[in-house]
Amino acid sequence: MNYDLLPSLNAILNGTAAILLVWGGMLIKQGRRDEHKRVMLAAFCVSVVFLISYLVYHWHAKIVYFRHEGLIRTVYLTILGTHTVLAAVVPVLAIITLNRGLKSRFDRHRAIARWTLPIWLYVSVTGVIVYLMLYHM
Numbered sequence: 001m002n003y004d005l006l007p008s009l010n011a012i013l014n015g016t017a018a019i020l021l022v023w024g025g026m027l028i029k030q031g032r033r034d035e036h037k038r039v040m041l042a043a044f045c046v047s048v049v050f051l052i053s054y055l056v057y058h059w060h061a062k063i064v065y066f067r068h069e070g071l072i073r074t075v076y077l078t079i080l081g082t083h084t085v086l087a088a089v090v091p092v093l094a095i096i097t098l099n100r101g102l103k104s105r106f107d108r109h110r111a112i113a114r115w116t117l118p119i120w121l122y123v124s125v126t127g128v129i130v131y132l133m134l135y136h137m
Contacts, residue, residue, distance in 0.1 A: 006057035007131055013050035014127035017043050021121045037101065044098055047124075051091070064134055076133050083126040090120050 020043035027036040093116040100109035
């Protein structure tokens with residue numbers, strides 16, 4: 001298998017998740033609960049596929065180092081650091097949020113979703129940014 005294609009796939013999956021998260025957030029603000037549920041389940045599934053692909057890639061790939069120096073390196077490492085820390089939290093938050101929504105515990109779902117959505121969205125968007133900075137700069 002050509003594992004070199006997985007970083008691009010991972011960026012596409014992260015971008016797709018971000019789009020789905022924004023769409024799902026808009027749907028719930030419009031009171032379109034059933035559509036919100038379907039879109040957020042899709043975002044979760046896309047993120048699970050991303051996580052599998054990411055783990056497979058890093059199991060087989062060599063370490064890729066950021067080649068640039070100076071301010072851009074500081075920016076990259078700052079984005080990567082915050083992305084990595086928050087990415088470790090997203091699966092837990094997403095599962096709890098999803099579970100509460102599927103069990104119709106909407107008050108508790110809403111309470112955690114207000115944290116989960118922006119963190120998950122940040123991780124998805126910064127995942128694409130890290131990819132672009134690492135592979136296309």
